[in-house]
Every structure is written in structure tokens, then in C-alpha cells.
Amino acid sequence: MGLEPNENKDHYITKFESMLKTDDVYFFDAEDFEGIIHYYLNIGKVALGKKAIKIGLQQHPNAIELKLLQVEVLVFEDQFEAAERLLNKLETLDPNNEEIFIQRANILSKKDDHQGAVNMLYQALQVADDCLDIYSLLGMEYLFMDDFEKAKLNFTKCLLHDETDYSALYNVIYCYEFLEDFDGAIVFLNDYLERNPYCEVAWHQLGKMYLNKELLKEALTAFDFAIISEDTFLGAYFEKGRVLEKLGNYNEAIESYQTTLTLDDPTSHAYLRIGKCHEKLGNDDLAKYYYYHTVHEDPLLDKGWLAITEFYTKKKKYQKAKKYINKAINIDSENALYWKKSAIIYLALNDLNEADFAFKQAVELGNYELDTWLEWAWVLQALKDLDSAEKVLQQGMEFYPESPEIHYHLSGLYLKTQRPSLAKENLLTALQLNPQKAVFFKEKFPEFTHVKWISEMVSKNRKASN
CATH class of the missing domain: 1.25.40.10 (Tetratricopeptide repeat domain)
Structure with a gap:
């Protein structure tokens, strides 16, 4: 049981940390210790979580839930034998505790025995009152085995238990995408939206599916509904910009990308897309302005340097183009396209030896x-x-x-x-x-x-x- 983010949680955490700093000993209920341990594990402070487990078991030596949390930490630290020994003891005390089967499945999964983990999780289903987490774990194990149909089935079951489980929703769509079943994803999402018409995540995913099928007007409508459902949804504005670009509506696309800059810290990808739109509109000075903003925002974004390269190549300013393609290559020297661009630029500069070398690199890398x-x-x-x-x-x-x-x-x-x-x-x-x-x-x-x-x-x- 995790502590809720409220004053009660803060009180217990403050009290526990005060105890660690002094010689005082405070008593907590076993459930309070569970919440404290979950808190520390969730924020990655495993050492404090282990301290809470140790003190908790000193105060409540028979608390099975605390011992299960001890197992969880042992598994996290790959101490499988110690975890198995403790699980064997716990199973004699509480043979129908689904968490025992879940932790055994976790151990098997970490040992790459994913089918064994699946078998163990099905045993957990037989004794569990709440199956939501188990279906999610089953979905992940099937993903590890590349069985996307069964993974999709289990993530869908998660949604049947809780339609607001967006993690499960993303995973269902991931399975459809991997199977390249875009039509199936569209049917699924439309059915989901019939029941959840204001789910911005589902509208966003539906737009992406339409975009995969080049159904641009339908994609645009879906992204608009995502924005209506949540008017600060940065991803929906960005994807809407992409669709508007594809439709040739560059000024509207710029407006959509600009909105993303006001919703959060500016991103290099938004600057890059705005620059591309301005270039297509013939606004060369603005295009250049945004391209340089792109690489200023993220100097390691090779696509930004490539955009500047192509900008100067079109202007036949090959010396400048050479400078910027080299920056892209310095970031990603395994990119065949960059070497080919480099070869063409050197050829235009009549630097034949460098062109020869660049073509050789491009071919060796698969162009x-x-x-x-x-x-x-x-x-x-x-x-x-x-x-x-x-x-x-x-x-x-x-x-x-x-x-x-x-x-x-x-x-x-x-x-x-x-x-x-x-x-x-x-x-x-x-x-x-x-x-x-x-x-x-x-x-x-x-x-x-x-x-x-x-x-x-x-x-x-x-x-x-x-």
C-alpha cells in the first residue's frame, strides 16, 4: 500500500527521517511502514527503503507484506537465491498470496525465462482478487517474447478493469503498431472513444494512426479533438503541425508549432519544423533564423545541422554547406546519408579526393x-x-x-x-x-x-x- 501524496504521508516520512537522525525510536503500524518503504522505492532511494524494511521487521517480525517488500528489494538487487529462500518460507505461511507468485515471476523474468514467468503469473491470477497489475505484467512478458497478439490481449484486459490506465492504452497501441495493424488500431480507438469521448490520449493516438495511413484530414480532426479535450496538450499541437505541413498549410503549421513553444520550454524539434515551413514559404531569412535556433537549443541534434547544410547547398554556397555537414558527421559518423551529402558537396567544390573518400564511406555504411x-x-x-x-x-x-x-x-x-x-x-x-x-x-x-x-x-x- 503506497502512501498518498498528502499531509499524512509527509508526517510519517518526516517522523521516520527524524528517527534516523536521533537515538529516539518511534513506533509505526505495519501499514505505515509499507507506505514509507513504497515511498522510498518509488523515488529510487533504495538504501532508505532497506532501512525502513529492517526497522519495520524489528517492530513487526511477522508482517508478511513487509517481508514481501524485502523480497522485492532482493530481486531488484539480483539476489535471487536469498529472495527464493524467503519466498519459500512465506509460501508456507500464506500459500494463496498472489504477491509470492508475482515475485517468483519477476525472478524468472530477470533470468530471461519469460515463459516461466508467464506460467507463474497465471498461477497468481488464480488466487488474486485484483488482477489489473497481473494482466499488465503478463502483457510485458509477452512483449519480451515478441508475442504481440497475446500482449495486446492482456493490456486490453487492463483497460477493461480501468479505462483510465493510459499506460495500458499506450501499450495496446504499441502492439497494433508493431503488427502494422493500423486499421485494427483505428477501430479499437474509435470504440474506446465512444466510451471516453474526452480522452486526449486516445484522440492523439488515433491521429497518429490516421497519419500512418496518410489519412491527413482525419488525422487533423483527431488532433483537434485532442486539443479540445486538453488545450495544453503539447504533443497534439506538434502532430497537428506535421499534418498541416503535409497538407501544404505552412502558415497554420507554424502557428501550431509556435503554440508548443508557449506551452513549455522551447524544443529544437519545434524550431526545426518552423524553419522548414518558412523555407517552403520562401522566407529564407526566417528559415535560417530558426535553423540556427535549432542547433543553439540542441547542438547535438544532427538533423539541425543537416537542415542548415541543405539550406546552403540549395543556395550553392558549398563552403558553408561543407562546414555544417561536417558538424552533422561529427555527431553521427555512421550515417550514410550524411557522407553522401558530404561527397556531393566536395564534388561541387571540385575536391575530388575528399569526394572519393566520402562516397566510399557512404557505400560502406549501406548507401x-x-x-x-x-x-x-x-x-x-x-x-x-x-x-x-x-x-x-x-x-x-x-x-x-x-x-x-x-x-x-x-x-x-x-x-x-x-x-x-x-x-x-x-x-x-x-x-x-x-x-x-x-x-x-x-x-x-x-x-x-x-x-x-x-x-x-x-x-x-x-x-x-x-
Whole structure:
């Protein structure tokens, strides 16, 4: 039994702490000790909780609930053998106490025996008067086992016992999301809202489900109802802003994001979204202002540095863009997108060696987009490393075997390295895949476009495709 946050609680806590500071000994009822112990455990002061247990058992040596709290602390500290010994003694005294089964389940769970924990919790259900906490624990154990259907079922049972259990509500929706059953989540939430029409949490979650299905108008309505239900609901204003952005209503989106800044301390994410909206409206000075506020508020938000990078890249101010993409990379050096952005910027600056290095990093981190292979190959070609350019294109062909651009490029490389048979083979393949893209070959290898067999092959395939 936890103490309620009232004067009575304060009185007992003050009295207990006064006793610890003096040689006086005060007497408390066993239930008072339970409340004191719960108080300290709930706020993370385990040492004081243990002191309260020790003194409580000195005054009430037969109090089973205090001994169960002692078990709880032993389990928390991974002292499983001591906890099991105490539980065995308690079970002989009170074999139908559901807390004994719950603590045994807790031990099994911490040992990663989640099925054993589930079995123990079902035993607890057989003897429990109040099953709410047990259903919640069952739901968590099924989550550990990735059994989202059974987890959802148990969290739903929690809601049947207490519809204001928002923790259970979030967990039910988490299960629907993981199962990608957005339609099921929408049906569930609408049914829940029929009974709880002013539940801002449910409206907020419903909006997110509609957003997952790109049902933007429905999402907007749901977030509006969340705000009507609780007009200081920061999350609902933020999500509403996202929907308005997607709908192209940038001024309204800015207004919604601005509201979040008045409800709580400003967040970097809100500044970032406001900056994006201003950029889309063509308000470049305001966009820049909010982007810089983003990284000032949170210097470790790499997306903020990326936004500034992209802002300057669009303006073709590549030196500034280079400075800011490096800041993003310093925060997240494992992000393939950032390395690719870096490569493109260095390429624009004609710093080919740095571009080569950045493309290499991007690919090693998993960026296999077609233009990555093509651009990297052009960089290597410009560095006169034709052998590496060829290897890059062949590697790219493993991902895009029917890319005419790769075959056109390989054809040009084979011509440069005086391997005409391979050049013909690849040029023919490229023309068969897409003869209209022969302009790609002409732009990249103008020195070969007047070679007789090449012009004849291109002409013949173009006619055949018309």
C-alpha cells in the first residue's frame, strides 16, 4: 500500500527521517511502514527503503507484506537465491498470496525465462482478487517474447478493469503498431472513444494512426479533438503541425508549432519544423533564423545541422554547406546519408579526393543508391583511376543489373582502356535497355560519339525502338 501524496504521508516520512537522525525510536503500524518503504522505492532511494524494511521487521517480525517488500528489494538487487529462500518460507505461511507468485515471476523474468514467468503469473491470477497489475505484467512478458497478439490481449484486459490506465492504452497501441495493424488500431480507438469521448490520449493516438495511413484530414480532426479535450496538450499541437505541413498549410503549421513553444520550454524539434515551413514559404531569412535556433537549443541534434547544410547547398554556397555537414558527421559518423551529402558537396567544390573518400564511406555504411555508384565512378574517372571506376560500376551493377546508365558508363570506360569488344557489348545492352538515354553517353564521352560503329549502333537501335 503506497502512501498518498498528502499531509499524512509527509508526517510519517518526516517522523521516520527524524528517527534516523536521533537515538529516539518511534513506533509505526505495519501499514505505515509499507507506505514509507513504497515511498522510498518509488523515488529510487533504495538504501532508505532497506532501512525502513529492517526497522519495520524489528517492530513487526511477522508482517508478511513487509517481508514481501524485502523480497522485492532482493530481486531488484539480483539476489535471487536469498529472495527464493524467503519466498519459500512465506509460501508456507500464506500459500494463496498472489504477491509470492508475482515475485517468483519477476525472478524468472530477470533470468530471461519469460515463459516461466508467464506460467507463474497465471498461477497468481488464480488466487488474486485484483488482477489489473497481473494482466499488465503478463502483457510485458509477452512483449519480451515478441508475442504481440497475446500482449495486446492482456493490456486490453487492463483497460477493461480501468479505462483510465493510459499506460495500458499506450501499450495496446504499441502492439497494433508493431503488427502494422493500423486499421485494427483505428477501430479499437474509435470504440474506446465512444466510451471516453474526452480522452486526449486516445484522440492523439488515433491521429497518429490516421497519419500512418496518410489519412491527413482525419488525422487533423483527431488532433483537434485532442486539443479540445486538453488545450495544453503539447504533443497534439506538434502532430497537428506535421499534418498541416503535409497538407501544404505552412502558415497554420507554424502557428501550431509556435503554440508548443508557449506551452513549455522551447524544443529544437519545434524550431526545426518552423524553419522548414518558412523555407517552403520562401522566407529564407526566417528559415535560417530558426535553423540556427535549432542547433543553439540542441547542438547535438544532427538533423539541425543537416537542415542548415541543405539550406546552403540549395543556395550553392558549398563552403558553408561543407562546414555544417561536417558538424552533422561529427555527431553521427555512421550515417550514410550524411557522407553522401558530404561527397556531393566536395564534388561541387571540385575536391575530388575528399569526394572519393566520402562516397566510399557512404557505400560502406549501406548507401547503395544508383546515383551514388554513378557519381562515385565519375569522381574516380576524373582522378584518372579508371580501374577503380570500373570496379565501382561493376559493384553497382550487382544492385542495378538493368541500369542503362551503368552500361553506358562502362562502355565509355572500356573505350578509354582500349577494350572495344567489352565496350560494344555494354553499349548494345544499354541501348536495348533504353535507347533514349544514349544522350547520357554523348554528354559523358563526347570524344567517342563520332566513332562510326558507335553512331551506327545508336542510330540503328533508336530506329528499332520507334
